[in-house]
Amino acid sequence: MQVIQPTDGRLIEIFSSIQGEGPLVGFRQIFIRVSGCNLDCHYCDTDFQPSSLCKVEAIPGSGKTELWSNPVSLDRVAAQIDQFTGRHPGLHHSISITGGEPLASVVLLENWLPRLKQKLPIHLETNGTLPMQLARVIHDIDLISMDFKLASVCKAATPWDEHRKFLQTAGNKLLCVKLVVSNSSTIEEVELAARIMQESASVADLILQPATIAGQTVSARHLFSLQECAARIVPSVRIIPQTHRWLGLL
Numbered sequence: 001m002q003v004i005q006p007t008d009g010r011l012i013e014i015f016s017s018i019q020g021e022g023p024l025v026g027f028r029q030i031f032i033r034v035s036g037c038n039l040d041c042h043y044c045d046t047d048f049q050p051s052s053l054c055k056v057e058a059i060p061g062s063g064k065t066e067l068w069s070n071p072v073s074l075d076r077v078a079a080q081i082d083q084f085t086g087r088h089p090g091l092h093h094s095i096s097i098t099g100g101e102p103l104a105s106v107v108l109l110e111n112w113l114p115r116l117k118q119k120l121p122i123h124l125e126t127n128g129t130l131p132m133q134l135a136r137v138i139h140d141i142d143l144i145s146m147d148f149k150l151a152s153v154c155k156a157a158t159p160w161d162e163h164r165k166f167l168q169t170a171g172n173k174l175l176c177v178k179l180v181v182s183n184s185s186t187i188e189e190v191e192l193a194a195r196i197m198q199e200s201a202s203v204a205d206l207i208l209q210p211a212t213i214a215g216q217t218v219s220a221r222h223l224f225s226l227q228e229c230a231a232r233i234v235p236s237v238r239i240i241p242q243t244h245r246w247l248g249l250l
């Protein structure tokens with residue numbers, strides 16, 4: 001019988017793949033996808049609902065998965081990471097903690113990150129809306145990729161205040177701010193995002209990521225316009241689509 005500990009976590013999956021988005025694109029990472037999210041973005045195609053089972057890649061990069069019962073213990077996750085890194089020393093750049101929204105499980109992160117960071121650097125992928133939770137674990141995080149959730153794409157009001165506070169909390173751990181944009185995204189909202197980055201003296205990259213919505217593409221001309229306006233405010237503005245989709249990867 002499985003003995004459940006209070007520090008066990010409900011995960012969606014653990015696997016080894018390349019990072020498909022943002023400045024770390026192409027690096028191999030170990031992904032730990034935590035269940036649950038505090039938002040409900042219109043374009044979301046991520047499976048983050050809690051389930052009784054967690055998919056775990058048996059051998060890194062094989063795509064062959066086994067199923068573990070949730071919740072999962074830190075000991076088991078740590079052993080799986082050791083298996084991955086033992087097979088391929090030097091391959092993995094970092095552990096990407098992703099979701100859903102990992103900070104919605106902040107108690108889990110408080111329990112797990114001190115041990116996981118002994119194995120590889122910790123990269124947090126977050127929607128950038130839970131600054132108080134970030135403050136509780138930031139000392140155990142090396143790199144943060146945060147989203148700004150634009151109303152034009154998410155179909156809900158942009159949480160500007162939360163994003164502002166989150167940026168201030170992230171400080172120099174911030175690697176990038178990612179804006180998923182569509183043809184509906186406006187110059188005004190991209191400018192405001194850039195100004196909030198500028199206010200916090202962030203030197204992180206601002207990434208414009210064309211939304212991947214079935215049957216829709218974002219025009220290159222529109223992407224260029226958004227890049228041109230943001231680049232007048234912050235120094236490093238890049239257009240990077242989701243590259244892992246081209247390779248048919250997770």
Ligand code: SF4
Nearest residue numbers: 037039041044100127
């Ligand atoms: S924050 Fe991310 S996981 Fe959560 S609903 Fe939005 S896109 Fe989906």
